[in-house]
Structures are given as C-alpha cells and as structure tokens.
Amino acid sequence: MTECFYERGLMMSSSTIGIFGGGQLGRMLALAARVMGYRSVSLDPGEDCPGSQVTDVHVVAAYDDLGAAEELAERSDFVTYEFENVDAAAIERIAELKPVFPSPSVLRVCQDREIEKTLMREMGIGVPEFRVVRSVEEAKSAVEAIGVPVVMKTTRWGYDGKGQSVVRDAGDAGLAFEGLGGSDDAPVIVEGFVDFAMEVSVVCARDMAGEMRTFPVSENVHVGGILDTSIVPARCSDEVKAEAERVAMRIAEGLDVRGLIAVEMFVTREGEVLVNELAPRPHNSGHYTIEGCVTSQFEQLARIMVGMPMGDVSLRSPTVMVNLLGDVWEAADGSPDWGAVLGMAGAHLHLYGKSGWRVGRKMGHITVCGETVEEALRVARAAREAAMGR
Ligand SMILES: Nc1ncnc2c1ncn2[C@@H]1O[C@H](COP(=O)(O)OP(=O)(O)O)[C@@H](O)[C@H]1O
Ligand SMILES: [Mg+2]
Incomplete structure (x- = not known):
C-alpha cells in the first residue's frame, strides 16, 4: 500500500x-x-x-x-x-x-516586423527589400523607391495574411497605408513583392546547452495568405535546403533561442533564400512532424522545456499536410464527411475541437505519409476533397 x-x-x-x-x-x-x-x-x-x-x-x-x-x-x-x-x-x-x-527577448523580436527584419538585415541574412513608413508621404516614397508591386503589412499583430495589402499601382500607396491603420504610432512595413519559386520553412529546435536540430525543410503553399499545404521533402535542390537550414540555425543561435523557432522563407527563382518571418513556437508548417518525423515538433519542445535530451528529427517517409479551414465545413453544408477521410489508407485526421467553424478559421488538418511525395500529395488532396463530399 x-x-x-x-x-x-x-x-x-x-x-x-x-x-x-x-x-x-x-x-x-x-x-x-x-x-x-x-x-x-x-x-x-x-x-x-x-x-x-x-x-x-x-x-x-x-x-x-x-x-x-x-x-x-x-x-x-x-x-x-x-x-x-x-x-x-x-x-x-x-x-x-x-x-x-523561448525567452521574452526572442518574443519581442518576433512580435514586430520592423525589429525582426532590421535584425535579419544586421545579421547579413537575406530579406525582401523593405522600408518602414509612418505617414502617407513616407508610404508613397517607399513604394516609389521599391517599385510596384509591393506588400504593405502592419508591423505588429498580423497573422494568416491579416493586416496586409498588395499594392500594384503606386497611386494606391496612400490609400493602402490608411487602410492598414498606418500612423506615426502604427508603422507599416513596405516590402518588395517577391516573385518566389516556392515558399519553405524550417523549424529549428535549440536546447539549454545550445545544441540545435532542424526538422526537414517544408515546402509551403499558401492560399489567400493562409497556409494550405506543406510538402516534405520540399521539392527544391539540396543546396537550397541546406541554405534554409543554415539560415534557421544562424537565427536560432543569434537570438539565443531556447525552444523552437520557425523560420518562413521565400526561395527566389535564382535559388536565393530570403527570410519572410519568424515564429518562436511550434508552427503550422511543422504539423507534418507528428506522423512524418521520429520526434514531433511538439514533443521536441516539451523535451527541451523539461531538460530532457532532444529527439531524432529524421523524416520517416515523404509526408504532406493539408489544412482544414472552415471553408471545408462550408463546402460540406456544415458536416464534412470524416468517414471518407478516415477510409483512405494513410490519412491521419486531426480536428482541434473548435466549437464553431468560420471561413478561413483553422479547424484541423490531414497528414498523409506516402512512398513518394507525389503520392502523399495526391492522397492528402483527395482526402480533403472527400471531406467536402467531392
Ligand atoms: N514580400 C512578399 N512577397 C510575396 N509574397 C508575400 C510577401 N509577403 C507575404 N507574402 C505572402 O503572404 C503570406 C503571408 O505573409 P506573412 O508575412 O507570412 O504574414 P502572416 O503573419 O500573415 O503569415 C506569405 O506566406 C506569402 O505567401
Ligand atoms: Mg507567415
């Protein structure tokens, strides 16, 4: 007893x-x-x-x-x-x-696109051309200098493509600045529009001793500013992957991250890697690690926090994750066909238990591991279509 x-x-x-x-x-x-x-x-x-x-x-x-x-x-x-x-x-x-x-100092950097991008530039890490503006006049001259198209973003509080607008006509610069609530106290960042070949991200784990492990590079497809699909391995060259991992590790080290940092990047048509933004936490583009890797991004963070050794981040097999936004519920008149998803071999269904759906709201995701990345991609997309009754 x-x-x-x-x-x-x-x-x-x-x-x-x-x-x-x-x-x-x-x-x-x-x-x-x-x-x-x-x-x-x-x-x-x-x-x-x-x-x-x-x-x-x-x-x-x-x-x-x-x-x-x-x-x-x-x-x-x-x-x-x-x-x-x-x-x-x-x-x-x-x-x-x-x-x-990670520590509050890391959070402070990641909360503010001005601090974040300025720091990247100081570290010699590639970022899209940018200027921070605090008035209509400054917005106009930044758009002139960078050249359209540009993306204007609030420096704080943005997520899932919110707080952004693409300016294609220089004459719209002032309107876009005002539309984002720009002012002396609410600066706006004006970024050159990157005609990227692909978007990728790397989740880097760094423990208390400063040891680092990067999860495999994910190729990300965004729709309307929101992540739609993550494809792993990313379909880019080994050189680009190595550079993306190197950039993520330089940032994790430079910021002295204890925990996880996710780095979103653009790969230009010339194969250059430019940092888009940082997130000091597990990332949507790392959800594939739950089934795709030996250790998931979540387990890795828990291990680091409690002071345990980090786990193996190897990819088990090609893996694709597709997000389930409220749009799926809308297409299915409020009741997606989960039976059809779970009936597909290799499809893993994750639902977050949110009480109400809304178009654009992240409600869950589907992960598929396959023999090849093409197969995983085909099945993952078909599974989501099946949920919508298509
Ligand atoms: N400078 C840019 N050039 C081209 N596309 C961009 C640019 N900035 C953002 N985007 C697109 O918008 C998406 C969301 O922008 P991001 O800055 O990552 O904000 P959020 O915090 O909303 O994720 C990006 O993943 C990318 O697809
Ligand atoms: Mg983003």
Missing part, C-alpha cells in the same frame, strides 16, 4: 508545462507532453478552447490579466506561449517567476 502511494506521489511530482494560449498549438503540445507523463496548464479567455480540452488545469482569463499570468506561472515548472501576438508584459511577468521558452 505504502509503496503504491509513494509511486503515485512520484508521478504527481512530474514536471508541469504551462502554456500561454489555448489554441491548437497548445493542444498538440499538451498531448505530446502527456504521452511522456508530464502535466500541463493552459491560460486562455476561452472556457472550452482546444487546449483546455487536453490540459490538466485551465485558467480562464484575458491575455493581459497579469494576476492570471502569475497563476499560470505558479502552477507550472516551465512556461511557453503558443502565439506571438500576446501582451509582452504578461510573458515578462511570467519570466520573473519561471523559465520561459
């Missing part, structure tokens, strides 16, 4: 991972942590958010509620955040109490 009680006590003293945010990334992290016997706590304003359905304890609170942030820290041994558009003050408060992965 005593022995049994002792064992249970041991189990309960295992580390607890705190997750700021309760979306699908937090949910998948909590699932990976639980497999290894760790506990998790989440914080999110949503009572029944995707993360809360999986974590041991869920704190319902606004992201800027410092008292709640302290509670999350108190209930955790180590803390991470699952999105970068958070009030930095809350994360800084948590970091005073418990180790945060």
Whole structure:
C-alpha cells in the first residue's frame, strides 16, 4: 500500500508545462507532453478552447490579466506561449517567476516586423527589400523607391495574411497605408513583392546547452495568405535546403533561442533564400512532424522545456499536410464527411475541437505519409476533397 502511494506521489511530482494560449498549438503540445507523463496548464479567455480540452488545469482569463499570468506561472515548472501576438508584459511577468521558452527577448523580436527584419538585415541574412513608413508621404516614397508591386503589412499583430495589402499601382500607396491603420504610432512595413519559386520553412529546435536540430525543410503553399499545404521533402535542390537550414540555425543561435523557432522563407527563382518571418513556437508548417518525423515538433519542445535530451528529427517517409479551414465545413453544408477521410489508407485526421467553424478559421488538418511525395500529395488532396463530399 505504502509503496503504491509513494509511486503515485512520484508521478504527481512530474514536471508541469504551462502554456500561454489555448489554441491548437497548445493542444498538440499538451498531448505530446502527456504521452511522456508530464502535466500541463493552459491560460486562455476561452472556457472550452482546444487546449483546455487536453490540459490538466485551465485558467480562464484575458491575455493581459497579469494576476492570471502569475497563476499560470505558479502552477507550472516551465512556461511557453503558443502565439506571438500576446501582451509582452504578461510573458515578462511570467519570466520573473519561471523559465520561459523561448525567452521574452526572442518574443519581442518576433512580435514586430520592423525589429525582426532590421535584425535579419544586421545579421547579413537575406530579406525582401523593405522600408518602414509612418505617414502617407513616407508610404508613397517607399513604394516609389521599391517599385510596384509591393506588400504593405502592419508591423505588429498580423497573422494568416491579416493586416496586409498588395499594392500594384503606386497611386494606391496612400490609400493602402490608411487602410492598414498606418500612423506615426502604427508603422507599416513596405516590402518588395517577391516573385518566389516556392515558399519553405524550417523549424529549428535549440536546447539549454545550445545544441540545435532542424526538422526537414517544408515546402509551403499558401492560399489567400493562409497556409494550405506543406510538402516534405520540399521539392527544391539540396543546396537550397541546406541554405534554409543554415539560415534557421544562424537565427536560432543569434537570438539565443531556447525552444523552437520557425523560420518562413521565400526561395527566389535564382535559388536565393530570403527570410519572410519568424515564429518562436511550434508552427503550422511543422504539423507534418507528428506522423512524418521520429520526434514531433511538439514533443521536441516539451523535451527541451523539461531538460530532457532532444529527439531524432529524421523524416520517416515523404509526408504532406493539408489544412482544414472552415471553408471545408462550408463546402460540406456544415458536416464534412470524416468517414471518407478516415477510409483512405494513410490519412491521419486531426480536428482541434473548435466549437464553431468560420471561413478561413483553422479547424484541423490531414497528414498523409506516402512512398513518394507525389503520392502523399495526391492522397492528402483527395482526402480533403472527400471531406467536402467531392
Ligand atoms: N514580400 C512578399 N512577397 C510575396 N509574397 C508575400 C510577401 N509577403 C507575404 N507574402 C505572402 O503572404 C503570406 C503571408 O505573409 P506573412 O508575412 O507570412 O504574414 P502572416 O503573419 O500573415 O503569415 C506569405 O506566406 C506569402 O505567401
Ligand atoms: Mg507567415
């Protein structure tokens, strides 16, 4: 009896991972942590958010509620955040109490496209031509200097293509700046439009000792600014892949990342790699690692946080992930045919447990591992079509 009680006590003293945010990334992290016997706590304003359905304890609170942030820290041994558009003050408060992965200084860089791109440029890392503007006049002269087409983006709070507009006619520069709410306090970044051959990303894991492992390069297809498909191995040359990995590792090292950093990049038609943006967390383009790699991006983050050795990041087989946006629900009159998806050999269905669908909302994804990347791509696309009843 005593022995049994002792064992249970041991189990309960295992580390607890705190997750700021309760979306699908937090949910998948909590699932990976639980497999290894760790506990998790989440914080999110949503009572029944995707993360809360999986974590041991869920704190319902606004992201800027410092008292709640302290509670999350108190209930955790180590803390991470699952999105970068958070009030930095809350994360800084948590970091005073418990180790945060990656540190608030990394978060500060990734929260602001001006700081992020300026730092890349200072590090000698290729980025699209850009200028940061704070008035209509500055916007006009930046568009003149860079030359249309350009992409204008808010420097903060953008995600899934939100807070962006493509300007094809220089005469629209002022309108676009105003449309994005640009002002002296709300700067806008004007970027040259990259006529890329492909988009790729690399999730780089870096542990407390500074050891790094990069997950295989993913080729990403975006539709309407939102990730649609990830294809691994990316269908580019080995040189481009090696360069993408090298860039990701330079950034992870340069920012002194402890945890994960995802680097989104453009590959130009000349084979040059340009950094688009950074995310200091697991990434949608890394969901393929759950079935595709020996260790998933979520398990890797959990291992790093609790101070365990990093896992093998090798690809098991060619893998393709397709996102399931609310659009799938719309096409299927509200009830997608999951039976048709699960009836397809090799299709793995992930649904995030979100209560309501909306066009453009990330609701889940399908991953397919195949003998070849072409086969995996064909099956993954067919599975999504099948969900829509096509
Ligand atoms: N300078 C650019 N040139 C060409 N396409 C771009 C550029 N910037 C963004 N895009 C397209 O828009 C997508 C979303 O932009 P991104 O900067 O990654 O913002 P978000 O934070 O919304 O993901 C990119 O993945 C890419 O497809
Ligand atoms: Mg992006």
